[in-house]
Amino acid sequence: xxxxxxxxxxxxxxxxxxxxxxxxxxxxxxxxxxxxxxxxxxxxxxxxxxxxxxxxxxxxxxxxxxxxxxxxxxxxxxxxxxxxxxxxxxxxxxxxxxxxxxxxxxxxxxxxxxxxxxxxxxxxxxxxxxxxxxxxxxxxxxxxxxxxxxxxxxxxxxxxxxxxxxxxxxxxxxxxxxxxxxxxxxxxxxxxxxxxxxxxxxxxxxxxxxxxxxxxxxxxxxxxxxxxxxxxxxxxxxxxxxxxxxxxxxxxxxxxxxxxxxxxxxxxxxxxxxxxxxxxxxxxxxxxxxxxxxxxxxxxxxxxxxxxxxxxxxxxxxxxxxxxxxxxxxxxxxxxxxxxxxxxxxxxxxxxxxxxxxxxxxxxxxxxxxxxxxxxxx
Amino acid sequence: xxxxxxxxxxxxxxxxxxxxxxxxxxxxxxxxxxxxxxxxxxxxxxxxxxxxxxxxxxxxxxxxxxxxxxxxxxxxxxxxxxxxxxxxxxxxxxxxxxxxxxxxxxxxxxxxxxxxxxxxxxxxxxxxxxxxxxxxxxxxxxxxxxxxxxxxxxxxxxxxxxxxxxxxxxxxxxxxxxxxxxxxxxxxxxxxxxxxxxxxxxxxxxxxxxxxxxxxxxxxxxxxxxxxxxxxxxxxxxxxxxxxxxxxxxxxxxxx
Ligand SMILES: Nc1ncnc2c1ncn2[C@@H]1O[C@H](COP(=O)(O)OP(=O)(O)OP(=O)(O)O)[C@@H](O)[C@H]1O
Ligand SMILES: [Mg+2]
Numbered sequence: 001x002x003x004x005x006x007x008x009x010x011x012x013x014x015x016x017x018x019x020x021x022x023x024x025x026x027x028x029x030x031x032x033x034x035x036x037x038x039x040x041x042x043x044x045x046x047x048x049x050x051x052x053x054x055x056x057x058x059x060x061x062x063x064x065x066x067x068x069x070x071x072x073x074x075x076x077x078x079x080x081x082x083x084x085x086x087x088x089x090x091x092x093x094x095x096x097x098x099x100x101x102x103x104x105x106x107x108x109x110x111x112x113x114x115x116x117x118x119x120x121x122x123x124x125x126x127x128x129x130x131x132x133x134x135x136x137x138x139x140x141x142x143x144x145x146x147x148x149x150x151x152x153x154x155x156x157x158x159x160x161x162x163x164x165x166x167x168x169x170x171x172x173x174x175x176x177x178x179x180x181x182x183x184x185x186x187x188x189x190x191x192x193x194x195x196x197x198x199x200x201x202x203x204x205x206x207x208x209x210x211x212x213x214x215x216x217x218x219x220x221x222x223x224x225x226x227x228x229x230x231x232x233x234x235x236x237x238x239x240x241x242x243x244x245x246x247x248x249x250x251x252x253x254x255x256x257x258x259x260x261x262x263x264x265x266x267x268x269x270x271x272x273x274x275x276x277x278x279x280x281x282x283x284x285x286x287x288x289x290x291x292x293x294x295x296x297x298x299x300x301x302x303x304x305x306x307x308x309x310x311x312x313x314x315x316x317x318x319x320x321x322x323x324x325x326x327x328x329x330x331x332x333x334x335x336x337x338x339x340x341x342x343x344x345x346x347x348x349x350x351x352x353x354x355x356x357x358x359x360x361x362x363x364x365x366x367x368x369x370x371x372x373x374x375x376x377x378x
Numbered sequence: 379x380x381x382x383x384x385x386x387x388x389x390x391x392x393x394x395x396x397x398x399x400x401x402x403x404x405x406x407x408x409x410x411x412x413x414x415x416x417x418x419x420x421x422x423x424x425x426x427x428x429x430x431x432x433x434x435x436x437x438x439x440x441x442x443x444x445x446x447x448x449x450x451x452x453x454x455x456x457x458x459x460x461x462x463x464x465x466x467x468x469x470x471x472x473x474x475x476x477x478x479x480x481x482x483x484x485x486x487x488x489x490x491x492x493x494x495x496x497x498x499x500x501x502x503x504x505x506x507x508x509x510x511x512x513x514x515x516x517x518x519x520x521x522x523x524x525x526x527x528x529x530x531x532x533x534x535x536x537x538x539x540x541x542x543x544x545x546x547x548x549x550x551x552x553x554x555x556x557x558x559x560x561x562x563x564x565x566x567x568x569x570x571x572x573x574x575x576x577x578x579x580x581x582x583x584x585x586x587x588x589x590x591x592x593x594x595x596x597x598x599x600x601x602x603x604x605x606x607x608x609x610x611x612x613x614x615x616x617x618x619x620x621x622x623x624x625x626x627x628x629x630x631x632x633x634x
Contacts, residue, residue: 026541030493060541060573065505066498093572100505103514242476242522342522345477 007035015048018070018081021055024063036066040073049074054085064090064097071098131335131357138257138335139327142265145258160263161270168229168264169271175228176275177282180220184212184283185290192295201295205305208287210314217280218318219366221272222325226358230333233264234354237337238347246338256338265330272326273319280318313378321369328365329358384411385444386544386576387432392441394424394431401427403600404441414570414577416587418622419597425580426470428597429546432578433467434458445544463491466537470548470580472529474521480507480532481517487539506535511561526553534562538569545569547579551586559583563590584623584631587611596622 006028009018018039024032051071056063067083074081086094149156191204237260240246246256284306291297336354340347387409394402401424409415419425430436432443434450443450446464448457474483484503488494494502504514510531521529530553537545550566551559567590569575581587587594588608595605598618604611611623622628 026492029498033494033498061505061509061538062498062502062541065501069501090572092568096509096568097505100508101501104504343476343520 006032007039009039009042011046014046015050016046017050017052019052019055020067021057023058024056024066025058025060026062029062029066032063032066036070036073040070046079049079049081051081051083052085053083053090054087056087056090059087059090059093061093061097064093065100067094068097068100135331135335138261139331141257142261142331145255145262146266149258149262157259157263160259161266164263164267165271167232168225168267169274172224172228172271172275173278176221176224176279179224180212180217180279180283181286183216183220184208184286187211187216187283188287188290189294192291196295201297202305204287204291204295205297205302206309208284208291209306209310212283212287213280213310213314213318215318215366217283218276218321218325219362220283221275221279221322222329222362223359225268225272225275225326226329226333226355226362229268230329230358231351231355233330233333234337234340234351235347237261237334238340238350241338241340242342242347261330261334264334265327268326268330269323272329273322276319276322280315317369317373317378321366324369325362325365328361332358332361385409386411386446387578388442388444389428389432390442392428392431392443393439394427394436395439400439401600402431405597405600405602407595407602407605409576409578410593411576412570412574413592414566414575414579414590416591416594417578417580417597418582418587418594420618421582423597424600425597426548429548429578429580433465433546463487463540464542465544465546466540466542467546468530468533468537468548468550472521472533474529474533474536476521479518479520480512480524480535483521483532484536484539486536491540502539503535506538507532509538509565510535511558511565527555527558530554531558531562541573543574543576545575545577545579547577547581549580549582551581551583556585559585560589562586566590584628588631 005019006022006024007018007020009016011017051067053067071081071083083094188204188208191207192201195201195204195207237246240260246260249256249259288299288302291302292299333354336350336357340350385408387407389405389407392402392405393400405428407428417425417428427436431438432445432450434443438451445461448461450458450461453461474480475486478486481500481503484506485499488499488502504517507514507517512528512531512535516524516528516532521532524532530550534547534550537547545566547566551562554562563586566575566577566579570577579586579591581591591608593605593607594611596603596611596616596619598616603616604614604619608623611619614620614623
């Protein structure tokens with residue numbers, strides 16, 4: 001390696017001589033940049049500048065560019081800098097750097113923060129409106145595809161539907177059983193603990209029965225499915241869109257809605273009521289077990305009270321909601337999936353949006369159902 | 379011949395397979411410092427697999443792979459990192475980071491390894507873009523907004539970001555128009571001459587093989603069947619090589 005300074009400037013009368021030497025490569029770029037800046041910043045009321053590069057042993061694009069930058073820095077001061085002593089090996093490199101960075105892209109104008117905030121809010125509101133329209137349009141398309149398929153049942157793709165039911169339904173059973181069992185048990189424990197204070201322990205059964213069957217089971221299952229299956233739908237459809245697989249389908253005359261969306265929606269709509277039933281039974285089991293072991297209420301009494309506390313309609317209220325919630329989860333997941341753009345980041349963003357929106361809409365829907373059932377006295 | 383006799387990449391008895399099938403069945407290959415090695419073989423023959431194995435992305439069943447005298451797999455983390463700074467890789471499908479703009483893509487390795495100012499990073503990124511023949515307007519585009527050939531060139535600019543010693547190129551000229559492809563060949567030759575690059579280039583482009591490659595290695599049936607300058611390939615009597623280098627396309631390219 002050559003000893004001596006990397007960059008060194010001396011004044012000879014009215015001319016400046018800058019001498020460069022050693023290794024001018026990427027590994028030393030940080031050091032070189034500072035040196036170049038320091039030399040370029042020197043006050044120089046000179047008539048001529050000579051950049052002597054004969055001492056440079058190794059040069060790459062970083063070094064070549066920094067020499068070019070130095071030359072341009074002097075050029076701005078209206079003196080033409082000469083590069084002398086260039087090793088012919090490096091000619092092409094210096095030449096290509098000399099030609100580069102001539103046309104900078106226009107700098108993007110800085111935006112006013114407040115205006116940007118207002119604009120962002122406006123965009124979000126418009127986006128919400130568009131969401132709603134898009135969802136409705138999508139539902140219509142899916143319904144049209146379903147109607148078409150009804151006329152030609154072969155297009156229903158039973159294998160795809162069964163496969164999806166297996167994934168979103170059967171595959172979710174263990175986790176659904178587990179969480180509903182635990183929630184049922186926890187609610188029962190809390191009920192026993194607090195109701196005991198005023199001797200109303202037996203009402204724990206009413207509470208569990210009504211709470212689980214009307215609300216808890218279906219909500220837990222919906223949230224679980226939004227997180228488990230909705231996100232998977234969005235990610236699958238999104239990455240297919242990203243890799244132009246959906247375009248490939250379209251040009252083959254396959255309708256992605258029919259092939260990809262319909263089986264998924266049907267699977268969710270079929271699986272969710274079943275999962276809700278399983279979840280409700282599991283939660284009641286958990287509650288009954290805690291009532292027995294912690295509250296000292298025998299299973300016979302629990303079942304007797306349960307029979308008195310709930311009616312068929314309590315049970316129906318929970319199950320009726322399930323397919324509608326499933327439809328909302330599935331629709332949101334698919335719409336978000338088809339919104340994925342080219343980048344991995346947008347896939348992540350859309351998947352998050354899918355889960356968040358689905359859970360939010362499920363709760364809104366639950367509220368609407370509560371009003372509806374109150375109105376029809378169920 | 380431009381290559382010296384120092385081997386940069388040494389592969390001995392390399393076997394790589396997936397499940398039951400063995401894709402590479404004992405590959406021996408040397409790449410010398412400062413040369414451009416063209417690597418040919420049937421489509422699906424295992425060229426990309428070999429490249430990925432050399433880079434340490436695929437596990438090998440047996441054999442030896444050394445890059446700059448360092449055996450991948452048994453070297454320390456620090457050695458591996460140093461090696462990663464010294465090579466640049468152009469994957470067959472570009473493999474640009476989809477959530478970063480072209481400029482940010484080029485700056486990823488710079489940011490990771492060099493402590494230089496943002497201004498210098500920008501200038502270097504623009505210089506690299508111009509080197510590969512992309513206009514600076516492409517700098518702020520995302521990969522999904524580029525054409526196939528632009529992706530190739532942006533990926534090459536990223537591979538060149540650190541001015542590596544070794545350049546791995548997987549079919550760099552496929553998807554480029556003939557003018558761009560020729561420019562590309564010239565660019566590689568220029569870089570090789572000025573920076574002393576060693577280039578491992580998988581290619582099907584007969585013009586590239588003819589004009590810029592110092593040596594060619596041919597892979598068939600999981601083995602290297604021939605190695606040497608283009609004259610060796612042309613003289614070979616192996617049926618596949620004959621069809622490859624003396625077929626209709628080769629005649630059209632003016633090689634045979
Ligand atoms: N991850 C993988 N799993 C299983 N098999 C693979 C995998 N990657 C590659 N293969 C197989 O290895 C073989 C060689 O593939 P490779 O990508 O190396 O081909 P290639 O020579 O680069 O072809 P091309 O010129 O078309 O790019 C192919 O038969 C391929 O199916
Ligand atoms: Mg390949």
